[in-house]
Amino acid sequence: MMLEGDVIMGKHIATNATTDKIPIMAHPPATESDLSLEEFLNINVNNGSKGIKLDFKSNEAFNNSKPILRKFQPSLKCPVILNADILRGPVNATNPLINTTDFLTEASKIPNSILSIGWTTKYGKEYNITEGRYNMKHLKKMVEVVTENHIKLPVTYPVRAGLATNDIDGMKALLKNTTSITGNATLTIWSLKDDYVDVAKLSKLIKELGTDKVYLDVPEDLRNQLNLSSASTMTSAVMMNLIASLVFLVLSRML
Template sequence: MSILHISQHLWRTHIASILFCIIMMNAEANRIMPNVQEYFPDIKGDLTKVTWAHAVNNKELFKKALADKLMMLEADVVLGNKIGSTEEIPIMAHPPSTTSELSLEDFLSNAITANSCGVKLDFKSIEVLEPSLKILQNHKDNLTFPVWLNADILSGPVNSTAQPVDADKFLSICARDFPLATLSPGWKVRYGAPNITSGRYEPEHITSMKEALARNNITQPVTFPVQAILAAQSIDTLPDLLKMSSINDTTLTIWLSEVEAINITQLKKLIDIVGKNRVYLDLPESIMDQLSSSTPRVAPTTSMGLVVGVVLVAAASYFF
């Protein structure tokens, strides 16, 4: 073989190696966490069957969520101190608390070891976001379960005056630093005493959210958390949220923190319009019973293998 042929062969090999690296880099950039349907095949695409644990901000609640075989663990992230330390880091706590026995690092490590549930991280300030995403980046190769990044980024109904997390900062930082996850951008809503009995997501609320996502070039999966009482009165506006050509995977997460008066008929109608393959229901059990008493929820079998309750309980005691 002549020197010329050898040089050409080496050059082609070099070019092929470069192209392979580029392809692999693009694949990594476009990779996302498994979605809920993939990770929990037993729900057969029916997102209303997903079960939830809330405010999993300490070790005991984490253990209980595993023992109860709940599918998605929601936890709050703030800047604060782990008990026994003065270092300010992302911890699991709900404002106004700024101390916790569980750091975000601990929470993720235990979720990785369990490998039986997804996580929804609720960021309470923009300041905690970047250090939290650095921790997620450090663990990204082991995050083989659904990961959601949640924040209330816009003012919503009914005449909410609570300060939301900065929308553009939240969306742009998430897209830049952790495009693998599902985003969960919501609205600050006014609810509680007196209980909300009327109000809705107006067209301007929908438009503002869609504009924020478009402005920040969001293409990763998005689920929109909407308060159930308001959602039941918004069947003419909420479906429009799911019509974004730049985002392939959009869903609603209908939530309610306490049992309150709600129009069950209208809520059922909204679910039917959107479809059970695009609606999560994070609701009190009594309301779930009214919505779907004939459709029991399922215990999770993840795509990583069969999860047995005894193993979960044993694993929970091992983690801590």
């Protein structure tokens, strides 16, 4: 139900394109693309019915994308999620490339958006790391920055499945403490293909949070292993794709 794309500053490959860098749809370390952010949004306006998630990879990419987002905002009739890693997270992860305060301040000025703010992570097959968690320091810092920046837009926290499942109570507290500030907080649970994820723990996390509090962005084989038969607010039709339920709820509020 969602289209996700990474936004960087780079060269747009086109016959008459200039050499100037503009916001393009590409993942680092790429530096060029045949699809600009403006073209991506225009396609959605004219042909799309899915929600959009834009993952900004640098301050420069986000700052140069703001006028484009404002231009298209009146025409977009779907959920728009603005995502960035704004805090350093587990396990001994690198520092984020996005300035926390700048992103929160400026993203909050784009109406009818959902903020997706998360942590950098160091986990998975690439690093041969299969253990770790979002500790209280990570979670407390996130609540602090949301509070200090007076965020009023809906917020979703992208958390890596293999890490989030190791502290279900922490995830519950994160949502509880943020909802009292923003009025609406969810998790976006994600994983890469080769991540180690305890399926039983992930199933438990989703059921205890409730499917109305979860976006699910995991490989299909992992999703198919989940046992969600007793999850709250769930029907058998929704069980195959949790994200659909939340997207439609968001869409109905925005139209």
